Amino acid sequence: MSQLWKVARMIEDFPRFKYHPDPLTTGVFVALKGQCPVCNQQTAYRYVGPFYSETEVEGICPWCIHSGAAAECYDLMFVDEDEVEPVSQPERVSELTKRTPGFFFPQGDRWPAHCGDYCVLLGSVSWNNDLSSLPGVKEDLSRIRARLEVTDDLLRADLCRPNSPLRAILFRCEKCLTYQLVADYE
Ligand SMILES: [Zn+2]
Ligand SMILES: [Zn+2]
Incomplete structure (x- = not known):
């Protein structure tokens, strides 16, 4: 009791x-x-x-x-x-x-900051969360694509795949409410 x-x-x-x-x-x-x-x-x-x-x-x-x-x-x-x-x-x-x-984090990626403060961690995400419609995520995706040197198709495919080695973590800036995506291969 x-x-x-x-x-x-x-x-x-x-x-x-x-x-x-x-x-x-x-x-x-x-x-x-x-x-x-x-x-x-x-x-x-x-x-x-x-x-x-x-x-x-x-x-x-x-x-x-x-x-x-x-x-x-x-x-x-x-x-x-x-x-x-x-x-x-x-x-x-x-x-x-x-x-x-x-x-x-997959590879010692950094916890993002925006508008002078740290972003809020929302958790791991996959493509099914309608990621690209979230404000700020499109820019992050193109940055991630360039850094990982992968095509858009491969990036999307790897974000959707169950047990994918590509892990994506979503954050949000509580001041301007834009999203920040951190993604890397494990
Ligand atoms: Zn304690
Ligand atoms: Zn912000």
């Missing part, structure tokens, strides 16, 4: 991450009970995303990422600061790298 209550409360209290708003859907947290190594509390969720640290640490709870306690305790980053686009406010860099759950 008390267990059930605890889990219910935790779903309601799940922290809101500005740059990664739905980390349960993107898969970097799993619903699995355990003890968080930072706060030592029982938690219903464990972090299974990337982190950059000297120490191996497992089972961090979302609250300890959100508060910065995990980053401080283990001197770690969840998003590598060398793999983010530059923005002028250091506070925004530290919120993204130390207080935001990370995401596995």
